[in-house]
Amino acid sequence: MNENERQTISVNLKINSVNHALQIEPRVSLLDALREFAGLTGTKKGCNQGACGACTVLVDGTRINSCFALAVQYEGRDITTIEGLAEDGELHALQSAFIEHDGFQCGYCTPGQICSAVGMFKEFQRGLPSAVSETMTGEIEFSDEEIKERMSGNLCRCGAYVGITEAIHEAFDAEVKR
Amino acid sequence: MKPFVYSRATEAAAAVRQVSNERSAKFIAGGTNLLDLMKSGVELPDRLVDIARLPLAEITALPQGGVRIGAMARNSTAANHPLVRERYPVLTQAFLAGATGQIRNMASVGGNLMQRTRCPYFYDPAMRCNKREPGSGCSAVEGFNRIHAVLGASEQCIAVHPSDMCVALAALDAVVRVQGPEGEREIPFDDFHRLPGDTPQQDTNLRHGELITAVDLPALPFAKRSHYLKVRDRASYEFALVSVAAVLDVSGGRVRDARVALGGVAHKPWRAREAEKILTGARANEETYRKAAEAALSGARAYKHNTFKIELAKRAIVRALSTAGGSGA
Numbered sequence: 001m002n003e004n005e006r007q008t009i010s011v012n013l014k015i016n017s018v019n020h021a022l023q024i025e026p027r028v029s030l031l032d033a034l035r036e037f038a039g040l041t042g043t044k045k046g047c048n049q050g051a052c053g054a055c056t057v058l059v060d061g062t063r064i065n066s067c068f069a070l071a072v073q074y075e076g077r078d079i080t081t082i083e084g085l086a087e088d089g090e091l092h093a094l095q096s097a098f099i100e101h102d103g104f105q106c107g108y109c110t111p112g113q114i115c116s117a118v119g120m121f122k123e124f125q126r127g128l129p130s131a132v133s134e135t136m137t138g139e140i141e142f143s144d145e146e147i148k149e150r151m152s153g154n155l156c157r158c159g160a161y162v163g164i165t166e167a168i169h170e171a172f173d174a175e176v177k178r
Numbered sequence: 179m180k181p182f183v184y185s186r187a188t189e190a191a192a193a194v195r196q197v198s199n200e201r202s203a204k205f206i207a208g209g210t211n212l213l214d215l216m217k218s219g220v221e222l223p224d225r226l227v228d229i230a231r232l233p234l235a236e237i238t239a240l241p242q243g244g245v246r247i248g249a250m251a252r253n254s255t256a257a258n259h260p261l262v263r264e265r266y267p268v269l270t271q272a273f274l275a276g277a278t279g280q281i282r283n284m285a286s287v288g289g290n291l292m293q294r295t296r297c298p299y300f301y302d303p304a305m306r307c308n309k310r311e312p313g314s315g316c317s318a319v320e321g322f323n324r325i326h327a328v329l330g331a332s333e334q335c336i337a338v339h340p341s342d343m344c345v346a347l348a349a350l351d352a353v354v355r356v357q358g359p360e361g362e363r364e365i366p367f368d369d370f371h372r373l374p375g376d377t378p379q380q381d382t383n384l385r386h387g388e389l390i391t392a393v394d395l396p397a398l399p400f401a402k403r404s405h406y407l408k409v410r411d412r413a414s415y416e417f418a419l420v421s422v423a424a425v426l427d428v429s430g431g432r433v434r435d436a437r438v439a440l441g442g443v444a445h446k447p448w449r450a451r452e453a454e455k456i457l458t459g460a461r462a463n464e465e466t467y468r469k470a471a472e473a474a475l476s477g478a479r480a481y482k483h484n485t486f487k488i489e490l491a492k493r494a495i496v497r498a499l500s501t502a503g504g505s506g507a
């Protein structure tokens with residue numbers, strides 16, 4: 001394709017319940033659309049190739065890597081970023097737990113960690129097993145081992161993993177279905 | 179990333195038409211492999227046809243006891259589907275051994291079948307690679323080849339197929355359903371992926387423009403007793419050095435029937451039929467499993483840095499069979 005005849009398209013993204021009408025090229029990733037076009041810089045770009053999880057956002061409640069997604073593919077879907085987790089000025093329980101348990105040092109991986117953990121807990125509540133679940137059919141315990149395996153798509157180069165795991169327990173343990 | 183034209187397909191026939199009509203057009207599903215390769219300059223399509231919204235995500239029971247998984251079913255959805263978890267635990271385990279929670283939520287079953295090798299020379303357009311640029315040579319044969327093939331390779335290419343899901347599908351004798359410009363056809367799993375030979379640029383026998391619509395799993399009641407073992411450099415979020423899908427029918431201390439497939443060792447998911455022959459009818463014990471493992475790797479050939487894979491694969495086979503066979507009752 002000739003560089004001069006680049007296709008620009010209008011893409012309507014619903015981000016944190018707000019509609020954004022963007023004029024972008026189809027090759028713009030969801031991550032770049034959020035940061036460069038919608039001005040929402042909470043979502044971070046780490047590796048830009050699926051290896052770190054810093055770009056994790058929620059689409060219809062499901063966690064994905066936004067660096068690997070074309071923005072246009074997510075038109076009309078419900079996108080939630082770290083900026084959309086607080087409600088009525090009140091932090092999400094997991095955000096507070098991250099502060100209380102030192103779930104970060106530099107904070108670069110944190111938006112991705114938090115969005116990922118919110119999606120991860122929904123998967124757990126739905127009964128999705130993981131590679132470390134004892135049984136593929138029975139009940140699963142919300143253990144450290146489960147959390148670490150399920151969160152393995154989010155790297156933290158500061159090594160705040162202990163605090164991250166504690167924060168996740170603090171925010172979700174009470175909700176675990178028994 | 180090179181610019182391209184994007185269109186979203188609303189029906190399968192239109193998607194097939196759009197891609198068949200244009201040599202450098204491609205389908206995009208989850209995008210987790212294709213966009214990666216486009217960012218690296220390995221794939222350079224002029225047009226992407228988005229198939230993510232086609233109604234191809236259903237997972238249904240087949241009349242004879244099998245299961246059909248739609249090509250757009252996401253890896254996490256397929257892993258968690260009751261029909262898959264109950265009838266084919268090896269497949270659920272293989273899905274869950276792959277990638278991460280986020281990627282499994284995006285990755286489709288069709289895209290997983292079509293994912294390309296993780297050979298670092300393939301990923302780097304500055305290096306010679308017969309798969310990326312036919313005739314340029316293979317950098318891995320003389321290069322750092324720790325993750326490369328020990329079975330079925332050629333001098334043209336020693337890359338391995340990276341999928342976990344496909345190893346389980348090979349063991350389960352899955353059938354790939356495709357729709358092309360001339361209609362539909364079914365491809366037995368063994369015929370889907372190719373060995374490199376002199377045409378390593380061709381990973382599969384799918385023709386340009388053909389759309390994978392579903393994967394059929396035939397009824398296999400003893401697959402309830404199955405296990406997927408993946409050995410890798412770190413405990414999670416890493417491709418397999420070696421993996422084994424083992425399905426065993428054991429009763430009265432004997433193996434009635436067996437299916438064994440290997441990952442990480444060849445250009446395609448490797449069905450170990452020699453191992454299956456040794457297992458069938460033999461006592462279900464470690465001695466038998468070791469013999470089967472020796473048979474599976476008897477044709478293996480290592481390169482400079484991957485000799486360890488041969489013994490690793492044998493031990494992984496023994497362990498996977500022991501786990502699948504349970505106490506051997």
Ligand SMILES: Cc1cc2nc3c(=O)[nH]c(=O)nc-3n(C[C@H](O)[C@H](O)[C@H](O)COP(=O)(O)OP(=O)(O)OC[C@H]3O[C@@H](n4cnc5c(N)ncnc54)[C@H](O)[C@@H]3O)c2cc1C
Binds near residue numbers: 209213249286
């Ligand atoms: C960091 C990382 C780690 C990973 N780890 C693992 C792992 O441990 N194990 C593992 O198995 N996989 C792993 N993967 C690979 C992952 O499973 C694949 O990227 C994914 O399955 C591809 O599916 P997709 O829907 O995203 O495909 P896409 O990227 O959308 O497409 C891939 C290819 O398939 C073609 N295609 C897609 N759907 C169809 C269809 N229906 N018919 C015909 N052609 C089609 C496309 O044209 C394209 O060429 C990993 C990926 C990443 C990025």
Ligand code: FES
Binds near residue numbers: 045050051052053
């Ligand atoms: S930026 Fe997306 S995974 Fe690293």
Ligand code: FES
Binds near residue numbers: 104108110157160
């Ligand atoms: S807090 Fe620094 S990378 Fe995680």
